[in-house]
Amino acid sequence: MSDALSIVNEALLLVGADPIETFGDDTTEQKIATRFYERNKKSVLRSYEWNCAKRRADLTPYVDSLGEPIPPVNGYSHQFNLPKGCIRVLDVFVGDFRPEADYNGERAYSIEGKKLLINEASVSISYTMNIPEAELDAHVEEVIILSLAADMCYPLKESNSTTQRLKNEFNEVMFEARTTDSLENPATILRVDGLSRVRY
Numbered sequence: 001m002s003d004a005l006s007i008v009n010e011a012l013l014l015v016g017a018d019p020i021e022t023f024g025d026d027t028t029e030q031k032i033a034t035r036f037y038e039r040n041k042k043s044v045l046r047s048y049e050w051n052c053a054k055r056r057a058d059l060t061p062y063v064d065s066l067g068e069p070i071p072p073v074n075g076y077s078h079q080f081n082l083p084k085g086c087i088r089v090l091d092v093f094v095g096d097f098r099p100e101a102d103y104n105g106e107r108a109y110s111i112e113g114k115k116l117l118i119n120e121a122s123v124s125i126s127y128t129m130n131i132p133e134a135e136l137d138a139h140v141e142e143v144i145i146l147s148l149a150a151d152m153c154y155p156l157k158e159s160n161s162t163t164q165r166l167k168n169e170f171n172e173v174m175f176e177a178r179t180t181d182s183l184e185n186p187a188t189i190l191r192v193d194g195l196s197r198v199r200y
Contacts, residue, residue: 002133002134002136002141003133003134004023004037004133005020005022005023006133007037007041007133007141007144007145007148008020008033008037008148010145011033011145011146011148011149011152012029012033012149012152012156014145014146014149014166015149015152015153015156015157015162015166016157016162017029017152017156017157020033028156029156032152032155032156033148033152036148036151036152037148040144040147040148040151041130041144042087042130043147044140044143044144044147045087045088045128045129045130045131045140046087046088046128047174048178048181049090049128049181050128050137050140050181051137051181051184051185052131052135052136052137052140053128053129053130053131053135053136053140054090054126054127054128054129055083055086055126055127055128055129056124056125056126056127057083057124057125057127058122058123058124059080059081059082059083059116059122059123059124059125060080060081061078061079061080061081062079062080062081062115072117075106075110075117076109076110076117076118076119077118077119077120078117078118078119078120078121078123079115079116079117079118080115080116080117080118080123081114081115082111082114082115082116082125082127083125083127083129085129085130085131086114086127086128086129086130087127087128087129087130088127088128089111089116089125089126089127090125090126090127090128091125091126092108092109092116092118092123092124092125093123093124093125093126094118094120094122094123094124099118099119099120099123109123137177137181139173139176139177139180139181140177140181142173142177143170143173143174143177146166146169146170146173146174147170149166149170150163150166150167150169150170153166
């Protein structure tokens with residue numbers, strides 16, 4: 001079972017640097033790994049709709065100390081808290097349907113900070129969660145490892161050639177991981193004017 005430390009050490013080994021025993025080590029490797037790890041993990045998770053990180057939730061209204069909903073200052077009638085750990089909203093639903101822009105051209109909803117603003121009294125979403133390392137798909141974990149290695153390489157080794165090689169490997173593995181991930185989901189059938197169109 002992977003954890004943050006094992007992922008960091010895999011990346012350090014790719015760079016040719018010494019592994020660390022804990023995130024409390026007072027070493028150059030530890031300081032650089034700590035600087036990059038969480039940022040790179042979130043960046044990889046946000047970069048694609050990874051199946052392992054997808055979640056669904058009914059949103060709770062943003063309320064005051066008495067539990068009364070607080071409307072936005074302007075533009076929309078309701079605002080909702082995004083779930084803890086949400087790092088990207090993938091889709092928004094009102095009941096079983098996606099909300100549409102109104103006749104004035106206003107967007108159906110707006111993501112602002114950790115809130116979703118909308119002209120609906122209830123809403124649910126699908127989203128990407130900053131999942132624990134133990135829940136990462138093997139391909140996604142490999143992408144994170146290579147992302148870390150590519151970013152840590154120059155600060156640790158000052159090698160442009162190795163840094164570029166790791167970036168190339170990262171791009172290749174990212175493409176393979178996204179392709180594999182997308183094949184797990186069925187094609188979407190779109191019906192337009194009585195005709196069926198397949199979207200992959």
